[in-house]
Amino acid sequence: MLIERDAEAVARGIAKLQAIFDGAVKRGKLTPEQAAARLAGVTGTTEYAALAGVDLVIEAVFEEIGVKRAVFAELGRVCRADAVLATNTSYLDPRLIAAGVPNPRRFLGLHFFSPANVMKLLEIVPVPDTAPAVLATGFALARLLGKIPVEAGICEGFIGNRILKRYRAAAEGLVRRGVAIAAVDAAMRAHGFAMGPFEAQDLGGLDIAFLQREGARQAGQAVPETLGDVLVRAGRKGQKTGGGWYDYAPGERRPQPSPAVAGLLSSQLAAAAPMAPEAIAQHLVGEMAAEGRAILHEGIARAPADIDLVEIHGYGYPRWRGGPMFETRDRG
Template sequence: MTLLTVRRDGEIAVVTLDNPPVNAISEAVRKGLYEMVGHLDADPEVKAVVLICAGRTFLAGADVSEFGKPPVEPHLPDVVDRIEAAEKPWVAAIHGAALGGGFEIAMGCRFRVAVESAKVGLPEVTLGVIPGASGTVRTPRLAGVEAAVDLVTGGRPMSAGRALKTGLIDAVVSDLESDAVAFARKALGADLPVPASKRPLDQMPEEFWQAALKSASKAGHQAPLRALDSLRFATENGFAEAMAHERETFLDLRGSEEAAALRHVFFAERAAPKPAALKGVEPRPFRTVGVIGGGTMGAGIAGACREAGMEIILIERDAEAVARGLDNMGKIFDGAVKRGKLTQEGRAERMAGVRGSTDYAELAQVDLVIEAVFEEIGVKRAVFAALGRVCRSDAVLATNTSYLDPRAIAEGLPNPERFIGLHFFSPAHIMKLLEIVPTPDTAPDVLATGFALGRALNKVPVRAGICEGFIGNRILKRYRAEAEALVIQGVPIAEIDAAMRDYGFRMGPFEAQDLGGLDIAFLQREGARAAGQEVPETLGDTLVRAGRKGQKTAGGWYDYAEGDRTPQPSAAVTELLAGWTAGSLDLPRTEIAERLVGAMAAEGQAILDEGIAQTPQDIDLVEVHGYGFPRWKGGPMFATGAS
């Protein structure tokens, strides 16, 4: 396959790169571009060069198949330098995304033009490294230091319109190839700008760098901080010195544990939406969706589906509940307007695609129904009994249960092959995780529909087998039990939470329970006890029985002052648990975290052994996207060597 082809448009050479599926920068691409510069410089008929890419995107970064392997010449910085030093000026014509090394190649070109829908970015920090081919050195020379810091340390892509304002690109065009050729021809008639490497740099005050440091520190891992250091070094030193510093930093980070963990999550995320077992299986359509229940969870699910373009029918038990459910959805879109993600016109359009009703007959022709009612088996069974009477026989029927056995919920349902569990996480319009739980009767195309829905909603879908709590909540139960075991051994509650924050969680296990409410898990345990199951008493049960349910009651594992959510150690909790705990135990925070992460991994291994999860990577995705496990640690299975 020929990666690079050249055609002539008068004095302009149009170089087309075609390396599907995303024009990744492989060794062959680097070598081809490096040699192409010399070939075109030697052609007296060529006065300028347009670099354009075939397919759906511009150069979208490094070839992931080369991750973790020794770099092979020509190295990317040398390719970028060679393009910049070409006798004939190059114009990068960008569509889709120019990311990472792809954007660094574009910055080596004398000019950059892009279609309006294009994005540019340097996402390397999300993989635990920094740009390694001038991203921290050329970017501030093109866009200014402030924009460069935002782009490089944040890792988020930038729209073509914003990139134009910052100076990262030179024009937004409509017809990419013809307009890029016209741009190049016009540029030849004017004085060429100096290459990016020779442009001056602003000097920023110390206050700017300190504010940037504070912001970069919020990421929790070292790559954004090292990227900021490289950017600052570039403003205080010459181009060659800055390039050497950037490359040294990049190579140092590439072999780090954080980079390995972030690559692990990256590859797991890539694989998750399209499991190999479903290759060739076509999903059922889901253009119209019914949602049963308009509370926080139901409204979140409905909002996510509407955002993805589906028509929504929201069913509630009475008119008042319907009104509340629609209001809950409206508040979701209001939040998007407030954040600048949606216009008022867009909000109106979203709500126009939603209607509420108390009549299940309204669902007679929908493609998919998702039940999101109270977590009680009788209530859920009644819902599906009604759905079985009114829905099409091929409509997919899904339950959002987080603990109950889906087989019991679907008992007696006609056409049970259309039934599946879809466990969303709250708030459902924000949280990325979607546990997909088939029953033994679930048809392959219904399972495929679950994964297709996950892709449509931009979720991370993970298949889970049937057990109490599926993957995530089962591990959460073990995690909390191990945390309580430490308390019983005499480790202070606040010290356990601090250890997990130090590890990278936003909250420790007890702070998180106080936020969500201790009564949720308590009621689940009480339900199991009422059903005759042997469920041991927990420390949490003791607190709930004493009226301490968390922040909602101004006290759970901690005390909370009125109007203040800052947790304070509680003398009342110490007294309530006095009969459980044995003195005081001083453990290093690293050992506390090791104990808790080890418990999560041990439960994960049991889940694997039982076939509840398909792979260790799936378990890590569940923990990262559903339970706040620090991404740069890779998940409990990776962190403990089980992945």
């Protein structure tokens, strides 16, 4: 069951599912008959009342707490009293989202990673009121979907996005010190990542994290200006706008060093200071591990292995290195 805000959004959602199933057929993962059966099993509507008999609902709307609360107000009105209600939030405090939900024991966070049909990780985030049976339902759902579940405590970004935030900040810190953007990305590719931090931001869009920082600023939080903010304010949001940290020729995805970026950031960067690739990777992995240790100390993660699972299956950490906690286990 797919609920959207209007008929056009429903049509787009069904079309995206069609494209996913068609791709699976082309790759030999599904037969045409299996794909057609799966698509036929999806109903799209704008009416919340269609959810009256369901066992589980996962909200996945825009990361704005007012929007999410409005959705859960409707879910609380139409769903069964024992239906499990979950949020897919990646950053927001699920306790605040759940405020006012009838029977809050049935509420929890289920953070899927994009694209959800591909990525194996599922962060499961209970709130203090979450009933043990509801938490167990989250793990059972992960098994049913072939996901790797990791329980996470509540903090901004949970486990994975909190570490990602520090990783990106540390990468920007190297650039401020005079290390070239392309050198940072090349070092992390050499370490085993499919992309470096700046290439990955260009692919996903710089505006996503920018909007989260802007939301925090508007809420009165002291959030320092990042180099990424400078680029977004200049209209550089990544590949989708033809430029982010790099320039992209029309129709091309190959990153090219950007004179425009050099000009926009020149006042905030030190003189060029080359750094060995191994030293870059060691520094950034060390920053990730340091945030992981803080997460463990705060009880957000249960064990170092949980953090490594999150990084490998949610963020493309090279699995043969074991994850940042395993890789730095001898550094102290």
